[in-house]
Structures are given as C-alpha cells and as structure tokens.
Amino acid sequence: xxxxxxxxxxxxxxxxxxxxxxxxxxxxxxxxxxxxxxxxxxxxxxxxxxxxxxxxxxxxxxxxxxxxxxxxxxxxxxxxxxxxxxxxxxxxxxxxxxxxxxxxxxxxxxxxxxxxxxxxxxxxxxxxxxxxxxxxxxxxxxxxxxxxxxxxxxxxxxxxxxxxxxxxxxxxxxxxxxxxxxxxxxxxxxxxxxxxxxxxxxxxxxxxxxxxxxxxxxxxxxxxxxxxxxxxxxxxxxxxxxxxxxxxxxxxxxxxxxxxxxxxxxxxxxxxxxxxxxxxxxxxxxxxxxxxxxxxxxxxxxxxxxxxxxxxxxxxxxxxxxxxxxxxxxxxxxxxxxxxxxxxxxxxxxxxxxxxxxxxxxxxxxxxxxxxxxxxxxxxxxxxxxxxxxxxxxxxxxxxxxxxxxxxxxxxxxxxxxxxxxxxxxxxxx
Numbered sequence: 158x159x160x161x162x163x164x165x166x167x168x169x170x171x172x173x174x175x176x177x178x179x180x181x182x183x184x185x186x187x188x189x190x191x192x193x194x195x196x197x198x199x200x201x202x203x204x205x206x207x208x209x210x211x212x213x214x215x216x217x218x219x220x221x222x223x224x225x226x227x228x229x230x231x232x233x234x235x236x237x238x239x240x241x242x243x244x245x246x247x248x249x250x251x252x253x254x255x256x257x258x259x260x261x262x263x264x265x266x267x268x269x270x271x272x273x274x275x276x277x278x279x280x281x282x283x284x285x286x287x288x289x290x291x292x293x294x295x296x297x298x299x300x301x302x303x304x305x306x307x308x309x310x311x312x313x314x315x316x317x318x319x320x321x322x323x324x325x326x327x328x329x330x331x332x333x334x335x336x337x338x339x340x341x342x343x344x345x346x347x348x349x350x351x352x353x354x355x356x357x358x359x360x361x362x363x364x365x366x367x368x369x370x371x372x373x374x375x376x377x378x379x380x381x382x383x384x385x386x387x388x389x390x391x392x393x394x395x396x397x398x399x400x401x402x403x404x405x406x407x408x409x410x411x412x413x414x415x416x417x418x419x420x421x422x423x424x425x426x427x428x429x430x431x432x433x434x435x436x437x438x439x440x441x442x443x444x445x446x447x448x449x450x451x452x453x454x455x456x457x458x459x460x461x462x463x464x465x466x467x468x469x470x471x472x473x474x475x476x477x478x479x480x481x482x483x484x485x486x487x488x489x490x491x492x493x494x495x496x497x498x499x500x501x502x503x504x505x506x507x508x509x510x511x512x513x514x515x516x517x518x519x520x521x522x523x524x525x526x527x528x529x530x531x532x533x534x535x536x537x538x539x540x541x542x543x544x545x546x547x548x549x550x551x552x553x554x555x556x557x558x559x560x561x562x563x564x565x566x567x568x569x570x571x572x573x574x575x576x577x578x579x580x581x582x583x584x585x586x587x
Contacts, residue, residue: 181314182358193376199369207369208262210290217231233357306358321386404423456496459483529580530556
C-alpha cells in the first residue's frame with residue numbers, strides 16, 4: 158500500500174513524467190494501431206517494431222551515448238527503410254505479404270541483435286541499459302526523454318484527430334477517396350510515418366519485441382465493444398492507457414521486472430474480458446443470445462403446431478401429440494410449454510394444451526409471416542413451392558412488423574400461400 162500511494166500520488170516528479178509519458182504513448186499507439194487493425198495491416202506494425210532495433214544501435218554508435226535525438230532518428234530511419242522495402246518487394250515480386258513481412262522482420266531484428274552484441278563488447282560505459290530497448294523499461298523515462306517522446310505522441314494524436322476523415326477513407330474505401338480527388342498515396346505515406354513514429358516513441362517503454370502488441374491489441378479488444386470509429390478509438394486509447402500505467406506500476410514495485418511484458422499481460426487480460434463479456438459481440442453474450450433465439454424459435458414452432466390444429470378443427474393438442482411433433486426435443490418442449498404458460502399464451506388442462514386469445518393472435522401472426530414469406534419466395538424469387546418451406550421456417554422469427562406490412566402491400570394482401578393454404582388474418586372461421 159505504501160508503494161501504491163507513493164506511485165499514484167506522484168510524490169516523486171519522475172513518476173509523474175513516467176505516467177504522462179506512458180499515457181501519451183498509449184493513446185498515440187492505440188490510435189495508430191486501431192487504424193492499422195481496421196486496414197488489415199497488423200503485421201506491418203510488428204515488422205516495423207522489430208526493424209527499429211538496428212536504427213537504435215546505429216544511433217547509439219554515432220552519438221556514443223543514449224542521446225534520445227539520435228536514438229529516435231536512427232529508429233525512424235530504420236523503420237522507414239523496412240516499410241519502404243516491404244512496399245517495394247510487394248510491388249515488384251510475387252511474394253505474399255506475410256512472407257515479405259516475416260523476412261524483413263527477421264533480417265532487421267537479427268542485424269540489430271548483432272549490432273547490440275558489438276556495442277556490449279565495445280566497453281563503452283554509456284551502453285548500460287541499452288538492452289532495455291528489447292523489452293522496455295518505462296521507469297527509465299527521464300524528463301528530457303518525455304519532451305521528445307511525449308511531443309511526438311501529441312503530434313500523432315493531433316494528426317489522427319484532425320484528419321480522421323482522410324484516414325477513415327484510407328482504411329475503409331481508398332478507391333472512393335481517390336475517385337473524389339483525395340491524394341490517397343500521400344495519405345498512405347503520412348499514415349506510415351505516423352505508425353513508424355508510434356513505434357519509435359514506444360521502444361523505451363515497451364520494447365521492440367512487444368511493441369506490436371501495444372499497436373494492435375487495444376484496437377482488437379475495443380472492436381468487441383462498438384462499431385463506431387470515434388468510440389473505437391476512445392476505448393482502444395483507454396485500454397492502452399490503463400494497461401500501460403498498471404504495467405509501469407508493477408515494474409516500479411518489482412524493479413527486476415521489465416515494463417513491456419507486464420503491459421502486454423494487462424492488455425491481454427482486457428482483450429480476454431472483451432472477448433468473453435462484451436455486450437452483443439462477446440462470446441458469453443452471443444451464446445446467451447443464441448440460446449434465447451433457439452428457445453424463441455421452438456416456442457414459435459409450438460404455437461404454429463397449435464394453430465395448425467385449430468385449422469384442422471382441433472381446439473387443443475395433447476402433450477403427447479406435441480412431443481411427437483418435436484421428436485428428440487422432449488425437454489425443450491417441456492420448457493417451451495412452461496414459458497408459454499407464463500406468458501399467458503397457452504393454458505394447460507390436465508394433459509391438454511389450449512391456446513388463449515392472446516396465444517391465438519400470436520400463433521396467427523407467426524403462421525401469417527411464414528406463409529407470406531413462402532409466397533414471396535415463390536412469386537418473386539421463382540423458387541418452387543416445395544423448396545420454400547425451410548427458408549421461410551428460418552426467417553419467420555426475425556421479420557419485423559414493417560417488413561410484414563411491406564410484404565402484404567407488395568403482394569396485394571394475398572389470401573393463399575403457394576400451397577393453397579389460407580394466410581390467416583382473423584379467427585372468425587375457426
């Protein structure tokens with residue numbers, strides 16, 4: 158608790174610099190990574206994050222120390238070269254994009270490890286901590302580092318916010334953007350520059366190995382929560398900032414722990430929670446929705462069976478007849494009967510199931526939708542009458558009153574379906 162209060166009350170100004178830096182870094186990386194994720198260019202961010210290592214080493218060799226300007230400059234040039242080579246090879250060869258990216262990633266990262274080994278054997282006393290660029294160490298961010306890294310992060314955030322329309326066109330419909338006069342090639346170039354900068358500013362805090370996770374995971378996790386771009390960016394930024402601060406705190410409490418892996422662990426936990434529990438798109442939510450839909454479908458089919466009984470002069474069905482109508486679904490039929498009784502759509506008299514007035518109205522609606530859709534498939538889709546039943550069986554449960562009214566009007570309020578069965582509208586004749 159003492160460490161917790163010390164860290165989050167910012168009693169040490171250096172901690173404040175770290176938190177500000179990791180927040181700006183998280184927002185910038187999440188924004189760029191979300192666009193990259195939507196553009197299906199996730200692997201490119203991974204390649205760039207590994208490709209900056211030789212640039213970091215060359216910048217250190219030229220400066221003779223960990224000068225942030227040389228480090229950032231070298232990393233940017235190295236990342237830019239990797240991006241250019243990826244694009245050039247893809248344009249001029251028949252290699253697949255994933256093979257190109259894997260090759261670029263391996264070659265650049267291998268060359269960087271060689272340079273890092275050479276530096277470590279050079280005896281330069283300034284090399285201490287240089288290997289932290291592999292896995293990251295946010296606690297090592299100094300005030301002068303914040304001015305450079307934080308300034309670049311602010312530049313990324315502002316650029317993506319001001320030109321959201323242009324970058325949205327790049328991600329969703331570049332051909333349309335080009336057709337209406339936008340310079341999509343230039344926009345793509347600017348986006349690549351911003352992505353390289355996002356990687357460069359994250360290398361000290363997260364490390365070159367795990368930087369790709371900070372780019373891609375927030376957007377991928379946020380995608381479970383919304384379909385709106387501006388909300389997607391905000392949620393991705395929030396996930397990135399939360400995981401960055403928690404990972405940094407763990408690194409502060411446990412000095413031997415690098416920051417990058419813990420940030421990725423926190424991000425992965427948020428992604429797992431999103432994957433399982435996000436409304437509408439989460440696995441649990443979708444499982445519940447599917448179960449509810451299947452239960453509703455079975456209840457509708459039971460009401461249809463009771464309606465068919467009414468059409469044949471039977472005002473009730475026995476439970477045994479219902480079980481026979483739905484073989485191998487006895488337990489589900491029992492549950493449907495109980496649910497319909499609770500809804501007031503049927504009553505149970507000893508062993509007999511009888512529709513209430515509300516149940517008659519609801520069963521009529523379901524049968525009407527089924528037969529209207531069968532007629533539409535037959536007349537407008539030219540599907541034979543003996544092939545329309547299964548499709549109508551699937552769609553009758555999701556047709557809205559608006560679609561029903563449209564079908565009725567389009568077919569001039571028909572009375573018979575393709576099988577010459579009555580399309581019910583009242584029960585006066587039953």
